[in-house]
Amino acid sequence: MAGCLEGECHFLTGNFKAKKRVQYVKKVLEELGIEPERVEMFNLSAGEGPRFAEIATEMTERIRELGPSPVKPQNAA
Amino acid sequence: MIVANRKPLAEIREMVENCDKILILGCKGCVTVCNVGGAREVSILASILRIARKKEGRLLHVDEMTIERQCDPEYIEQVKDRVGQYDAVVSMACGVGPQFLSEAYPAQRFFPAVNTTFFGGAIQHGVWAERCAGCGTCIIHYFDGMCPIARCSKSLLHGPCGGSANGKCEISKEVDCIWDKIVRKKMEEGHLKDLLDPKPPKDWRTARDGGPRKSVREELVQ
Amino acid sequence: MSELKSGSNLEKVLKAGHFAFTGECGPPKGANVEHLREKLSHLKGKVDAVNITDNQTAVVRMSSWAACAILIQEGLEPNFQMVCRDRNRLAIQSDILGAYALGVRNMLCLSGDHQTFGNHPQAKNVYDIDSMQLISLVKKMRDEQKFMNDEEIDVAPKLFIGAASNPFAEPFEFRVYRLAMKIDSGADFIQTQCIYNMQRFRGFMKRAVDMGLHERCYILAGITPMKSVGMAQYMAKAVPGMDVPESLIKRLRGAGKGKVAEEGIKFAVEQIQELKEMEGVAGVHLMAIEWEHRVPEIAERAGMLPRPKV
Numbered sequence: 001m002a003g004c005l006e007g008e009c010h011f012l013t014g015n016f017k018a019k020k021r022v023q024y025v026k027k028v029l030e031e032l033g034i035e036p037e038r039v040e041m042f043n044l045s046a047g048e049g050p051r052f053a054e055i056a057t058e059m060t061e062r063i064r065e066l067g068p069s070p071v072k073p074q075n076a077a
Numbered sequence: 078m079i080v081a082n083r084k085p086l087a088e089i090r091e092m093v094e095n096c097d098k099i100l101i102l103g104c105k106g107c108v109t110v111c112n113v114g115g116a117r118e119v120s121i122l123a124s125i126l127r128i129a130r131k132k133e134g135r136l137l138h139v140d141e142m143t144i145e146r147q148c149d150p151e152y153i154e155q156v157k158d159r160v161g162q163y164d165a166v167v168s169m170a171c172g173v174g175p176q177f178l179s180e181a182y183p184a185q186r187f188f189p190a191v192n193t194t195f196f197g198g199a200i201q202h203g204v205w206a207e208r209c210a211g212c213g214t215c216i217i218h219y220f221d222g223m224c225p226i227a228r229c230s231k232s233l234l235h236g237p238c239g240g241s242a243n244g245k246c247e248i249s250k251e252v253d254c255i256w257d258k259i260v261r262k263k264m265e266e267g268h269l270k271d272l273l274d275p276k277p278p279k280d281w282r283t284a285r286d287g288g289p290r291k292s293v294r295e296e297l298v299q
Numbered sequence: 300m301s302e303l304k305s306g307s308n309l310e311k312v313l314k315a316g317h318f319a320f321t322g323e324c325g326p327p328k329g330a331n332v333e334h335l336r337e338k339l340s341h342l343k344g345k346v347d348a349v350n351i352t353d354n355q356t357a358v359v360r361m362s363s364w365a366a367c368a369i370l371i372q373e374g375l376e377p378n379f380q381m382v383c384r385d386r387n388r389l390a391i392q393s394d395i396l397g398a399y400a401l402g403v404r405n406m407l408c409l410s411g412d413h414q415t416f417g418n419h420p421q422a423k424n425v426y427d428i429d430s431m432q433l434i435s436l437v438k439k440m441r442d443e444q445k446f447m448n449d450e451e452i453d454v455a456p457k458l459f460i461g462a463a464s465n466p467f468a469e470p471f472e473f474r475v476y477r478l479a480m481k482i483d484s485g486a487d488f489i490q491t492q493c494i495y496n497m498q499r500f501r502g503f504m505k506r507a508v509d510m511g512l513h514e515r516c517y518i519l520a521g522i523t524p525m526k527s528v529g530m531a532q533y534m535a536k537a538v539p540g541m542d543v544p545e546s547l548i549k550r551l552r553g554a555g556k557g558k559v560a561e562e563g564i565k566f567a568v569e570q571i572q573e574l575k576e577m578e579g580v581a582g583v584h585l586m587a588i589e590w591e592h593r594v595p596e597i598a599e600r601a602g603m604l605p606r607p608k609v
Contacts (some may be wrong), residue, residue, distance in 0.1 A: 240540060248413045
């Protein structure tokens, strides 16, 4: 989940609300026995292309290390 | 409104452990207002249960529906053609809902997805606090609109007790001492002597202590 | 205050104009009568009456009335404490009759610490009536010989009625009015929460005296000797309604290792001596819980011995 830098949201508080929801989802994942790190909130501005690439890479690596989602159906669709 | 909290997921999952097909039934009343059992929360719970099931390598078919209220026969009536199609129905309404449903549809199982707690209101967005204990004999006019039965941990009628400190109740710094508020308000208004009139012991018969209650409006009964 | 209300030793001592001196003892966390007797042995002859606590801090102990009965067997006079937290008006009236039948003549009416403090926080909350109503109830039973519901009592309990007062709880300005209310409701004697801030207590007593409360009710000041710096700090921070001046904590610290308890006792003795001379104070209530063996020494040094025989 990517949102604007705190204090610079075009929609004023959208990024704060999103952050809270991400925290909620992490809690639910934990309750379900799924790694909460599979969901993460990052803050950056629309102009920060390189940072976006950085985050995307970081997240991809993280997921790769965590392995396939435990929720994926046993037989591929 | 009636305030409730969703039960821990582990408890709900255990209730539907042997079910393959369930309906989650929300309510547009109090539980919608306190963001616990309205259409959105029904959706979220449905998602959660599906994911949880998938993780076990099993499937759970979850349908979602939200009705006006679950405390009136005319709305309970509306689901009569649907409830029979499931292994169980999970109600997200307050404790009244699953009971009304159970009575109307005795052949079906209705599980409570929430723990109903108290009568209260929102003191800020996302925070609800208890205000009324349903004692059946409202006396808040003696206390400048504040209820010591619901809001004093000891339901004192001649507080505050010796444990009141910094305006907080002895049981927790998170709990305001309502008697501190009452006394200060009366002192401010110069009506302190109102509090010096002893109050007789409460007649708890009108409260739940007297047994399960009913309210009948003769002029409305057909 | 002409005829005796209960005929208890405490009442007679106060009525005769002596400076009263009461103690306190917590019943055992079991039926360990031997341990109770051992603690009581230190208090015999040193105090006019002994308060017996009632599931103090919501921790389950032998019932107060039962411990009171044992006290009477040991030749001491109990002050039966009852809280409103654990019993409804039926059990309250029932226990009052039982306690009186077993020889109890003094009773302290309290609200009681909330059960979240104790060792059974899951318990159902009772608080059918509050301490103010309990005082009125005991007075009604004694003076009108009637139960709460106005039925006649078959031999009414004649108890000397006590209540607690916390001069330092908030709102501070209201405490003396609440004390007055308790006296209006029927309190014959008051025991205050333990005092450390003597200056503030003097202010409180001045207000009580101005209102003439000391003429309608015997006010006993509560004293608890500090055993350690840790205890003083704990009471200053963690006990609601407790006022522990920084100067006292400093004094205790300054006493040096191994000498703090002695300094604490010294302070308590000084307090008692000052209270003896304070207008409106009819006595001292010494709460040396689990330190009963030091009571004889404190009583001696504070000039409280011998206790008057009335």
